Amino acid sequence: MVSPCKIKEGAVEYSIGKFDGRTVVYDFPKILIYLNAKGKLLFGKDFKIYDEDHDILLKLSHYYIRDFENCKKHGIEPDKGLLLSGPVGCGKTSLMKLLRHIVPHQRPYQIIPSRNVVFAFNHIGYRTIEDYGNGPFFCFDDLGVEPMGRHFGKDCNVLGEILLSRHELFIKHGIKTHATTNLNAQELEELYGNRVRSRMRELFNLVAFDGRSGDKRQ
Template sequence: MDNPSKITEGGVVYSLGQFDGKEVIYEFDKVLIYLNAKGKLFFGKHFKIYQEDSQILFQLCNYFIRDKENCAKHNIDLDKGILLSGPVGCGKTSLMKLLRYIVPLQRPYEIIPSRNVTFSFNHLGYKTIEEFGNGKFYCFDDLGVEPLGRHYGKDCNVMGEVLLSRYELYNQTKGKIKTHATTNLNAEELEERYGNRVRSRMRELFNLIAFDSKTMDKRS
């Protein structure tokens, strides 16, 4: 890739900023134009970036482009992953699917619905927890609303166990292996779902970026 500040989608070249030969100087308004275009290609022509989400997007974009100065202003730790929370339908999953594309040279993460991890556990047992506790980059979607796992008559809070494994991995790799997640739940609900120990590990694993609880449902 000769110029990482330019990305071609559907035959159109989008500029994300200026490339000085060493690094890209991103321009937020250009990144938003690209995300809007990529979203329409990805999700259909009804997709759009909403003006009221610009503050959240600014934080997320700064995290993904690794803008140390702006991240420091928003208390975002570049070694941690992102926990993106907000009400149902506010666009969390869509944004996490799209933001991977503004940094094509960075290692991508796979988006996995949390309920699929539980279903896998129900079939395969603890092998599933090992599998998702491995060295891949993941974004666990809809964290906290997945059912309880059950394998050979034993109940298991599967995602709680996966998060503990991811935390160990995060420590072993000194933050090089990242975990992201989206959730509709607030901090108290997450603690109720996973317990205090997992919740305290989550604080160390994730930067919390939250939509306003009054954000409209964009799917209606």
């Protein structure tokens, strides 16, 4: 049996916990070692895990490994999706790309730039809303900075409509949706309206970087 807490990257095997044949006990320092190594493979040799991000990484790790006890302490519901918020350049997208690798046995989600969804709508039309609203396992990146959609002269708040469909998908089938955003709750409500914002509360766990987090791309 392949242990769910052993992950092979090339010739190197990383252990991120202990498996007794029934349950896994994860080890956060070992998870950090793996994430740092995997980050360098994904994003280049200059990638690093910053000390100031350990708290948010701990919360997110508990979510991904479905550590129910610690999720409860953080006010996180493992069956809901993630809305990861924070300033520009703090590393939101990188973490969403990276953390899914600590649970290789779970089906991965696609990370889709929100603006690309709108560009697809402008070209294809309402089928785009159906495709992204009903398809499984998406993370919408940079939610809230996408332009208004326009198809054959009609304006559409594309991501707002998709989020309404994703909420229905979640309620009926338990399929999660993830997103990253630079905006706060008030800004999201102004952009998408109270109805969508209300659905987002049911759809997402809000996990936020410290507002003072620096731009790591500089």
